[in-house]
Amino acid sequence: MTKFGRHDDKSLMDLLVEASIKALEDAHAERARIDSVYVATMLAGELTHQTCVANALTDQLGLLPASAQRIENGTASGSSAIINAYQAVASGVCDTVLVTGGEKMRHAPAAEITDWISTMTHPTAEYIHGVTLPSLAAMFTRLYMERYGVTREHLAKVAVKNHENALKNPYAHIHQKITVEGIYKSPESEINNPVISDPIRLYDCCPVTDGAASTVLCSAEMAKKMSAKAIKIGGVGNATDPLAVCERKDPIVLNALKEAAARAFKMADLKPQDIDLAELHDAFEILEFAESEDAGFFEKGTAHEALENGVTSLTGEFPINPSGGLKARGHPVGATGVAQVVELTWQLRGEAGERQVRRARRGFCCNFAGFANNVSAIILEGE
Amino acid sequence: MTEDIEAMIKLDWDISKKPYPPKVIKLASGESMVVREASREEVPVLLDAIRPLTTVSKDYYDVVAARMYSELLSWYRYRARNEFCLVGVVDGVLAGLVNNRHINEKEVWSHHTIALKRGGRVGAHLFAAKHEFSFEYLGAEKIYVVAESPIGFRRWMNEWRLVETGIQHELQGATAWVITRDAYLKDAKPRLVFGERPVPKDMLEQSKHLKLVTPDVLEEK
Numbered sequence: 001m002t003k004f005g006r007h008d009d010k011s012l013m014d015l016l017v018e019a020s021i022k023a024l025e026d027a028h029a030e031r032a033r034i035d036s037v038y039v040a041t042m043l044a045g046e047l048t049h050q051t052c053v054a055n056a057l058t059d060q061l062g063l064l065p066a067s068a069q070r071i072e073n074g075t076a077s078g079s080s081a082i083i084n085a086y087q088a089v090a091s092g093v094c095d096t097v098l099v100t101g102g103e104k105m106r107h108a109p110a111a112e113i114t115d116w117i118s119t120m121t122h123p124t125a126e127y128i129h130g131v132t133l134p135s136l137a138a139m140f141t142r143l144y145m146e147r148y149g150v151t152r153e154h155l156a157k158v159a160v161k162n163h164e165n166a167l168k169n170p171y172a173h174i175h176q177k178i179t180v181e182g183i184y185k186s187p188e189s190e191i192n193n194p195v196i197s198d199p200i201r202l203y204d205c206c207p208v209t210d211g212a213a214s215t216v217l218c219s220a221e222m223a224k225k226m227s228a229k230a231i232k233i234g235g236v237g238n239a240t241d242p243l244a245v246c247e248r249k250d251p252i253v254l255n256a257l258k259e260a261a262a263r264a265f266k267m268a269d270l271k272p273q274d275i276d277l278a279e280l281h282d283a284f285e286i287l288e289f290a291e292s293e294d295a296g297f298f299e300k301g302t303a304h305e306a307l308e309n310g311v312t313s314l315t316g317e318f319p320i321n322p323s324g325g326l327k328a329r330g331h332p333v334g335a336t337g338v339a340q341v342v343e344l345t346w347q348l349r350g351e352a353g354e355r356q357v358r359r360a361r362r363g364f365c366c367n368f369a370g371f372a373n374n375v376s377a378i379i380l381e382g383e
Numbered sequence: 384m385t386e387d388i389e390a391m392i393k394l395d396w397d398i399s400k401k402p403y404p405p406k407v408i409k410l411a412s413g414e415s416m417v418v419r420e421a422s423r424e425e426v427p428v429l430l431d432a433i434r435p436l437t438t439v440s441k442d443y444y445d446v447v448a449a450r451m452y453s454e455l456l457s458w459y460r461y462r463a464r465n466e467f468c469l470v471g472v473v474d475g476v477l478a479g480l481v482n483n484r485h486i487n488e489k490e491v492w493s494h495h496t497i498a499l500k501r502g503g504r505v506g507a508h509l510f511a512a513k514h515e516f517s518f519e520y521l522g523a524e525k526i527y528v529v530a531e532s533p534i535g536f537r538r539w540m541n542e543w544r545l546v547e548t549g550i551q552h553e554l555q556g557a558t559a560w561v562i563t564r565d566a567y568l569k570d571a572k573p574r575l576v577f578g579e580r581p582v583p584k585d586m587l588e589q590s591k592h593l594k595l596v597t598p599d600v601l602e603e604k
Contacts, residue, residue: 008441109533176502179413188577191511192411192504203411 001342002102004173004211004330012041012048012104015212016057019335020100023214023342024061028226032218035094036067040081040101041334042074043116048104057100067094074120074369075283077101078213078337079376083236085217095222101339102212103332113208117333120370122244134205136245136371137284138197143252144286145199148301152199156184157307158285159203159327165314166324168354173209173330204285209330213339231345234270234362234379237263243373254294256375257366261295264377270362272296275379277318277347277357279340279365282325288312291366292320295377314355322347322355337367341378348382394464398488403469403516405587406578410503414473417582417590418512421468421480425593426459429468432477432499432595439600443532444497450531450554451495454482466494469516471509472590479505481513484553489524491517492553496535501599507538511576518567526567527552527559543571 002018010018016039024030039054050056054068073080078101085097105113118132126136144150160180166172183193183203193201216228223230239259242248248255265271272295280295282288289303297318298306306312312320323329323343326336344363346352352360366377405419421429433455436448457463465485471478478500484492493513498506517523528545529552530536539545545560552559562571582590 177412179411182409182411182413186409188409188508189411191507191575191577192409 001171001213001335001339002211003171004209004332004335004339006106007104007210008107010104010210012044012050012053012102013056013060015104015210016053016100016102016214017060019102019212019214020057020061020098023100023216024098027216027218027228029096029098029216031226032096032222034063034066034096034098036069036085036088036097037061037063038069038071038081038085038097038099040071040073040077040099040338041103042072042077043103043105043333044070046116047108061098063098073374075117075331075333076337076367076369076374076376077334078339079341079365079367079378080238080337082215082217082337082341082378083238083376086233086236089217089219096216096218098214098216099338100212100214101335101337103334104210105208105332106210110208120373125244125246132197133283133371134197134200137205137286138200140252140290140371141199141204141284141286144290147252148304150286150289150304152201153180153184154289154304154307155204155285156180156193158282158288159183161307161313162282162321162325162327165322165355166328168314169324169329170353172324172328173207173211174324174328178203200284206283206326206331209332211330211332211335211339213335213342215338215341215345229349231348232381234381235264235266235268236376236378237261237267238374238376239263240374241372243370245371252290253300254290254372254375256372257291257294257368257377260375260377261364261366264364264379265296268379268381270379275318275362275364276360277322277344277363278320279323279343279363280320280325281336281366281368282321282327283331283368285327287368288320288325295364295366314357319357322352322357337365337376340365340367341380344380348380393461395461396465398465398485399522401520403467403520404580405582405590406512406580407582407586408471408508408578410473410505412503415586416478416505416508417472417586418469418509418578419472419582419587419590420516421470423459425470426455428593428595429455429470429477429480432480432598433497435601436497436598441600442534444600446531447495447497451480451482451497454484454494458482467513467516469509469512470593471505472593473500475589475592476500476594476596478503479509481509483513483517483526485517485521485523488522491523491526493526493528494554499598507542507575508577510539511571512578514562514567514571515576518564524564526562528562529554529556529559531556543575
């Protein structure tokens with residue numbers, strides 16, 4: 001993958017090419033023929049004025065006449081591309097598929113980005129009333145606080161943890177140490193950590209990021225031929241929930257995630273307790289709690305206690321977001337789902353450097369579109 | 384003869400000037416930033432810090448740095464009246480600087496704010512500190528502010544709830560927006576002005592030996 005961050009000097013295509021070449025080299029893909037290229041991007045046309053990017057990338061990489069598809073599924077485009085590629089290989093349609101996700105966003109004004117991201121909401125029940133993803137997250141957070149006793153300090157501690165992890169990740173966007181005192185306890189935190197949408201503050205939100213991530217999917221036989229350090233996709237799942245959050249039975253239960261995770265666990269024939277680490281979609285820090293609960297790793301309403309007890313830290317029993325997560329590794333929306341798989345792959349291979357999780361054998365990731373309208377879950381297994 | 388002319392054109396403070404009591408700000412990183420008044424003797428070091436930014440077009444650093452360079456140099460060479468500069472210092476390293484110029488006893492032109500250490504809201508704290516100085520220690524009644532970048536506009540006009548005046552600011556650019564002493568004390572100060580006094584002796588001493596590092600904006604990717 002590329003370094004995540006601000007890339008004023010690179011185009012979206014530059015980022016996609018850079019990430020793809022690294023993935024192809026890592027997979028020794030010169031020993032195979034790439035049958036298909038899946039490119040995940042949400043806003044290529046809207047923000048960079050380039051469409052048909054899958055064809056352009058395939059051409060730039062010299063992979064013609066491989067099949068090329070662009071996958072757009074909002075902020076879950078990356079994981080959707082991986083699941084589609086997985087299905088192509090599993091069905092026997094393709095032997096080897098390159099999946100690359102990327103986005104270039106930082107050059108656009110924040111209001112424009114917020115508006116485009118908000119187009120994932122229900123057009124008449126939410127969007128036209130001014131609903132944005134931060135405002136949905138704020139209501140979600142408020143209800144979580146009232147029902148389960150989650151506090152602003154808990155959210156600050158998630159941010160501190162993920163920033164610490166990102167400091168060990170050379171690919172992360174945010175390399176900034178933060179402290180609970182600096183963003184929550186001190187009087188100055190009112191300035192350091194301003195309100196975005198009450199009760200959500202700046203450090204409860206992921207940044208806007210440029211970047212790309214890439215991986216190669218192939219059959220087990222092909223992996224042996226390529227002599228790559230392959231990691232197995234044990235299970236995948238994707239599921240949906242009502243587009244309008246107000247139509248959900250319980251607005252702070254992530255039904256799409258529950259279903260997607262259940263499908264992935266069933267396919268992998270595993271249970272949540274078999275998983276050693278997770279990369280979760282913490283676009284807002286409250287989601288790290290909600291996702292880890294609804295995926296089955298903790299009882300509902302208890303993830304903040306696990307955080308307090310150090311369970312989810314890098315050296316804890318169940319590390320979450322060793323990469324820094326969306327919060328600090330960054331969230332180039334089309335790249336995120338692929339970046340999660342890349343991080344888990346490095347972790348399961350024991351190649352994650354300073355942020356390596358001990359005894360990492362099986363990893364779980366989930367990637368959201370909208371406010372959990374459409375969720376993908378993927379389980380990876382090492383040797 | 385030259386001395387006589389110099390005496391006529393030399394500018395300095397012509398209104399009552401009191402010192403700014405230093406304070407300590409806690410940043411998001413947990414680091415402590417000392418905010419103190421810069422001395423005229425420190426200006427050459429401050430100019431060294433600003434000079435590399437005069438060619439950085441990102442976020443209008445070039446415009447702001449070039450203008451602030453001119454303002455500080457003018458102050459240093461006695462060609463600016465009633466000018467002051469505050470610096471923010473973290474572990475002895477210059478993190479940012481701000482300046483204001485008093486028109487008279489009651490009115491102030493807000494000049495510039497530069498954060499060398501980005502992402503920690505250093506600029507927001509320093510902007511608050513210079514207005515604290517002008518209103519609370521130098522007796523200002525009104526401060527006129529102009530923004531040269533969209534980021535500056537959001538930070539100052541929106542966050543400080545300033546009021547448009549239609550008055551042309553001396554820095555040129557857009558027209559000035561104003562904050563009154565009353566609005567500062569009732570609205571802005573409780574929300575936006577922080578810091579503890581006194582500064583521990585060793586921390587204050589360390590802040591007086593300014594070290595320069597490459598500004599973040601030159602290294603950002």
